Amino acid sequence: MGCRRAAKGVGDFLIETVGELVAEVILNLLACALLACLALIAYLSWSFSPRLTIAGAGLLSLFLAHGAWQTFRAPAKGRRRGLAAVTAGGFTLIAMTALFLLLYGTGCNCL
Incomplete structure (x- = not known):
């Protein structure tokens, strides 16, 4: 009986370890793909129009600054609506x- 329980424990450990390794590889590949897509978007945008790229980055910065302000400020009465x-x-x-x-x-390690 003890041998079966030990074998089952080892098998469960191996399945969990392999599952974690596979999940880690998938997350690393997803991060590399996302990073490559962001770099490609920046490159294509800059090659199309540097002025529009800077203007878009400025608008995105304003959007994110307003979002951060709405997220971290003291909550107002009622719910957030619309743009906020x-x-x-x-x-x-x-x-x-x-x-x-x-x-x-x-x-x-793609960089």
Whole structure:
């Protein structure tokens, strides 16, 4: 009985370890693909029009600044509506993407 339990424990450990390794590889590949897509978008945008690229980056910065302000300020009475909800959601999404790239994109050896 003890031998079967030990074998089952070892098998469960191996399955969990292999599953974690596969998940880590998938997350690293996803981070590398996302980083490559962002670099390609920046390159194509700059080659199309440097002025529009800088203007777009400025508008994106304003969007993110407003979203950060809406996210971290003291909550107002009532719910967020309209532009405030969109910018707060956009800021949250981009902050989570940046955190994902910080955690998994640093292990990408494609750079």
